[in-house]
Amino acid sequence: MAQPSLDVVGIGNAIVDVIARAEDSFLTDHALAKGAMTLISAEQSEALYDAMGVGIEASGGSAANTMIGFALLGGAAGYIGKVKKDTLGDVFRHDINAAGVRYDTAPASDGTPTARCLILVTDDAQRTMNTYLGACIELGPDDIREDVIADAKVTYMEGYLWDPEGAKQAFRKAQGIAAAHGRRVSLSLSDSFCVDRHRDELRDMVENHVDILFANEDEILSLYQLTDFDEALRQVRQHCEIAALTRGKQGSVVVGRDEVHVIDVAPVARVTDTTGAGDLYAAGFLYGFTHDFDLARCGRLGALAAGEIISHFGAKPEADVARFVDASARPLSG
Amino acid sequence: MAQPSLDVVGIGNAIVDVIARAEDSFLTDHALAKGAMTLISAEQSEALYDAMGVGIEASGGSAANTMIGFALLGGAAGYIGKVKKDTLGDVFRHDINAAGVRYDTAPASDGTPTARCLILVTDDAQRTMNTYLGACIELGPDDIREDVIADAKVTYMEGYLWDPEGAKQAFRKAQGIAAAHGRRVSLSLSDSFCVDRHRDELRDMVENHVDILFANEDEILSLYQLTDFDEALRQVRQHCEIAALTRGKQGSVVVGRDEVHVIDVAPVARVTDTTGAGDLYAAGFLYGFTHDFDLARCGRLGALAAGEIISHFGAKPEADVARFVDASARPLSG
Numbered sequence: 252m253a254q255p256s257l258d259v260v261g262i263g264n265a266i267v268d269v270i271a272r273a274e275d276s277f278l279t280d281h282a283l284a285k286g287a288m289t290l291i292s293a294e295q296s297e298a299l300y301d302a303m304g305v306g307i308e309a310s311g312g313s314a315a316n317t318m319i320g321f322a323l324l325g326g327a328a329g330y331i332g333k334v335k336k337d338t339l340g341d342v343f344r345h346d347i348n349a350a351g352v353r354y355d356t357a358p359a360s361d362g363t364p365t366a367r368c369l370i371l372v373t374d375d376a377q378r379t380m381n382t383y384l385g386a387c388i389e390l391g392p393d394d395i396r397e398d399v400i401a402d403a404k405v406t407y408m409e410g411y412l413w414d415p416e417g418a419k420q421a422f423r424k425a426q427g428i429a430a431a432h433g434r435r436v437s438l439s440l441s442d443s444f445c446v447d448r449h450r451d452e453l454r455d456m457v458e459n460h461v462d463i464l465f466a467n468e469d470e471i472l473s474l475y476q477l478t479d480f481d482e483a484l485r486q487v488r489q490h491c492e493i494a495a496l497t498r499g500k501q502g503s504v505v506v507g508r509d510e511v512h513v514i515d516v517a518p519v520a521r522v523t524d525t526t527g528a529g530d531l532y533a534a535g536f537l538y539g540f541t542h543d544f545d546l547a548r549c550g551r552l553g554a555l556a557a558g559e560i561i562s563h564f565g566a567k568p569e570a571d572v573a574r575f576v577d578a579s580a581r582p583l584s585g
Numbered sequence: 586m587a588q589p590s591l592d593v594v595g596i597g598n599a600i601v602d603v604i605a606r607a608e609d610s611f612l613t614d615h616a617l618a619k620g621a622m623t624l625i626s627a628e629q630s631e632a633l634y635d636a637m638g639v640g641i642e643a644s645g646g647s648a649a650n651t652m653i654g655f656a657l658l659g660g661a662a663g664y665i666g667k668v669k670k671d672t673l674g675d676v677f678r679h680d681i682n683a684a685g686v687r688y689d690t691a692p693a694s695d696g697t698p699t700a701r702c703l704i705l706v707t708d709d710a711q712r713t714m715n716t717y718l719g720a721c722i723e724l725g726p727d728d729i730r731e732d733v734i735a736d737a738k739v740t741y742m743e744g745y746l747w748d749p750e751g752a753k754q755a756f757r758k759a760q761g762i763a764a765a766h767g768r769r770v771s772l773s774l775s776d777s778f779c780v781d782r783h784r785d786e787l788r789d790m791v792e793n794h795v796d797i798l799f800a801n802e803d804e805i806l807s808l809y810q811l812t813d814f815d816e817a818l819r820q821v822r823q824h825c826e827i828a829a830l831t832r833g834k835q836g837s838v839v840v841g842r843d844e845v846h847v848i849d850v851a852p853v854a855r856v857t858d859t860t861g862a863g864d865l866y867a868a869g870f871l872y873g874f875t876h877d878f879d880l881a882r883c884g885r886l887g888a889l890a891a892g893e894i895i896s897h898f899g900a901k902p903e904a905d906v907a908r909f910v911d912a913s914a915r916p917l918s919g
Contacts, residue, residue, distance in 0.1 A: 271683075272903070305653060305680045305901050308642035319639060338672035346639045349605075523903075567639050569606070569857075569898060 255434070257353065258326045258541035260403035262395075262425055263314025264387040264411050264418065265332030265356075266366040267339040270378075270526065270565055271306035273371035278379055283371065288380040288442045290414060291369075296383035299369050308339075309565045310346035311368055313409040313441055316527050316566045319350040320534030320556055325573045326541065329353040329403060331421075333390040339365040340386070346567070359389040370526055376561065378526040384415055391417035392424045400428040404541050405463065407533070410441035410470075413449040426460050437463035439533055440470035447473055457490055463540065464494040465533045471496055484511075495536050495550060497529060497557075505536075505550040514550035517558030517583050527566025531556040539579065552579035589768070591687065591737035592660045592875035596729075596759055597648025598721040598745050598752065599666030599690075600700040601673040604712075604860065604899055605640035607705035612713055617705065622714040622776045624748060625703075630717035633703050642673075643899045644680035645702055647743040647775055650861050650900045653684040654868030654890055659907045660875060663687040663737060665755075667724040673699035674720070680901070693723040704860055710895065712860040718749055725751035726758045734762040738875050739797065741867070744775035744804075747783040760794050771797035773867055774804035781807055791824055797874065798828040799867045805830055818845075829870050829884060831863060831891075839870075839884040848884035851892030851917050861900025865890040873913065886913035 278285050281299065291299065310319075318328040330347055334340035336358040343365060347354045366385040372378050400406055406429040412418040429436050438453075438461045440446050446453055454474055457464055464487065466474065471483045471494075480498070487494045488506050497503045505512040535556035539549030555575040556568070563569055612619050615633065625633065644653075652662040664681055668674035670692040677699060681688045700719035706712050734740055740763040746752040763770050772787075772795045774780050780787055788808055791798055798821060800808065805817045805828075814832075821828045822840050831837045839846040869890035873883030889909040890902070897903050 300679060304683045305644075305657075306683075307899060307901070308676060310639075323639075342642060345634060349638045349640075563897065564903060565641060567641070 257403035259405040260329035261314035261318040261407045262331045263409040266312040268311030270370045271304040310343040316530035317534045322351040324538045334365040335386040359386045376522040388415040401432040405435045407437040435462040440466040443469035443473040464491045512547040517554045527560045528557045531560040593739040594663035594737035595648035595652040595741045596665045597743040600646040602645035604704045605638040644677040650864035651868045656685040658872045668699040669720040693720045710856045722749040735766040739769045741771040769796040774800040777803035777807040798825045846881040851888045861894045862891045865894040
C-alpha cells in the first residue's frame with residue numbers, strides 16, 4: 252500500500268458563520284438554547300438574522316475549522332463538504348483553499364444556498380449556534396472518493412453529519428473505505444443535542460468503528476446517558492483506541508488503552524469567544540497524532556490551538572499557530 | 586425651522602470588507618501601496634482575492650463605519666450609500682440597520698455587484714486597502730433627498746466620494762442643501778492618494794464649504810502640498826471652523842478658531858489592526874460635537890473610540906463603546 256499523502260481528510264457540513272454579540276435576554280426572547288447548535292429553517296434564519304446585531308462573516312463548519320487549523324499548524328489536510336456555487340460558497344472555498352487545505356467537492360449548482368450558521372456570542376464568551384443547513388443536504392456518498400479517503404492517514408468526521416441523511420450515508424461510506432485501507436477513523440461528537448438526536452447510531456459507531464474520539468463532557472455523558480464523567484471515561488476506554496475528552500476551563504483528559512493524561516488549558520489573557528474551541532483542540536491533537544507525538548503532547552498541542560481561538564472573535568486562527576508545534580513539547584505554563 | 590431629528594447623516598461608498606493577515610512580502614509581490622487605499626478593477630479584485638489568505642468579511646466603508654460607531658455610542662445617525670441587491674449588499678444593509686443607523690438608499694437592481702475592499706493587515710497592524718467600487722458608481726444626486734439632509738445637524742462625507750463621478754455630484758448637492766438649511770458640513774479627507782487625485786476640488790471644498798474637517802497628517806500635508814505639520818495646522822485654521830487632525834501614535838490635534846488642543850491616544854494593550862481608526866475617531870468626535878461637548882472632550886471621545894477599534898481585527902466595535910461617552914469627561918490615562 253502506498254504511503255498516504257495527506258495526514259487527515261475531514262468531512263463535514265460546509266458552513267459560513269455570521270457571528271454577533273448578544274445579550275442573554277436576546278437568547279431568552281428568541282427561545283435559543285444557549286451553548287447548543289440548533290437546526291433552523293430558511294425562514295427562521297432570515298428572521299433571526301434580521302433581529303441580530305452587527306456581525307462578521309467567516310467560513311466555518313466544525314470539521315472545516317479543524318482542517319484549516321490543521322493546515323495552519325503545518326500539516327497536510329483535505330476536506331469534503333458541500334456548498335452551492337454562490338457568494339457564500341465562494342467565501343468558504345476561498346478560505347479553505349487559502350489555508351492550504353485540498354478541497355475539490357463539486358458545488359451544488361441549483362437548490363438551496365450555501366449553509367449559514369448564525370452565532371450569538373454572550374458576555375460569558377459562550378456561543379449559541381443556529382444552523383440553516385442549505386446546500387449541506389446535497390452531500391452524499393457520491394462525494395466520497397475511495398482514492399481520497401485511502402490517501403489520508405486519518406479520516407475525521409463531525410457528528411453533525413448525522414443530521415442530513417445523505418451526509419450520514421457519506422460518513423458510513425468513508426468509514427468503510429478507511430477501514431478497508433487500514434486508515435484510522437476519527438469522530439467528533441459535535442454537540443450534546445446532536446448526540447441526543449442520534450444516540451443509538453453514534454454509539455454503534457463509537458463502539459465498533461471509531462479509533463480516535465473527540466467529545467466534550469456533555470457529549471460523552473449524553474452518549475452513555477450517564478451523569479458521572481469518571482464512569483463515562485471508563486466506558487469509552489473499552490471502545491476507542493484513543494479518546495480526547497474536553498472539559499472547558501478544566502482542561503482535557505486523554506485516554507489510550509493503557510494510559511490516561513490530564514491536560515490543563517493553555518493560559519489565555521481573556522476569553523472572548525469560545526466558538527471553534529473544540530474544533531481547534533481536535534486540529535492540534537490530530538496534528539500530534541499524525542506526527543507520532545506521545546498522547547500527552549497531542550493533548551497539549553490541542554490545548555494551545557484552542558487557547559488561541561478563544562482569545563478572539565471567530566473560529567479561524569489569527570496568530571501564527573505553527574509555533575505551538577514546538578511549544579507543545581514543553582509543559583503549558585501561565 | 587424644525588429641530589433636526591438626526592445628529593448626523595453620513596454619505597459614503599457602501600462597501601463590504603474582506604480582511605486577512607499578510608506578510609510584507611505579499612504586498613511587495615503584488616505591488617500594493619502599503620497603508621493606502623487603491624482602486625482596483627473586478628478582474629484585479631478576483632485575482633487578489635484568490636491570492637490572499639483566510640479572511641473575515643464585515644460590512645465596511647469609511648463613512649458607514651463612522652455612522653455605525655456613532656449609533657453604537659448612542660447617537661442618532663443616518664447613512665446614504667449604494668449597494669446592489671445581492672448577498673454582500675444584504676450583509677451591508679443588515680449591519681448598518683442592526684447598529685440602529687437609518688438607511689434607506691434604494692439598492693441598484695442590476696449592474697455591478699456590491700463593492701468590496703480587500704484589506705491586508707501586516708504584522709505592524711498597518712492596513713492596505715484595495716477597493717473594487719462595484720455598485721458605488723451608481724450613487725448619484727437622485728439619492729440625496731433634501732428632507733434627509735435638512736433633518737441632520739451635521740452632514741458627514743468621505744473624501745473617497747470624489748472617486749466615482751456620480752458620488753461627487755451627490756456630495757456637492759448634499760453640501761448645498763445642508764448649507765441652505767443652516768446645517769453643518771463635515772468632511773474626512775480619507776486617504777492621501779485620494780487627496781492627490783482630487784486636490785484642487787477638495788481644497789476648494791475645504792476652503793469654502795467645510796465646517797468640520799477630519800484628516801490625518803499625510804492627508805493634510807498632501808492637501809496643502811506641505812512637509813511641515815505645524816504650517817498645515819496654521820493654514821487649516823484659516824479655512825475651517827473646526828479641524829481634527831490625527832497623527833497615529835502621536836495622538837491628535839484639534840483646532841477651533843481660538844483654541845488648540847493636543848490630545849493623546851487612548852491606552853491600548855496591543856494594537857492589532859488599524860483599520861477603521863480614523864473612522865471611529867470621527868464617530869467619537871462628532872458625537873461630542875453634536876452633544877455640545879467642549880472640543881478637548883470631543884477629541885478624547887474620538888481617541889477612546891479609535892483605541893477600541895485598533896485593539897482587534899476589523900472596523901466594527903466589539904466592546905460596549907457607549908461607556909466612552911462618560912469616560913471622555915476625564916483625562917485619558919494609561
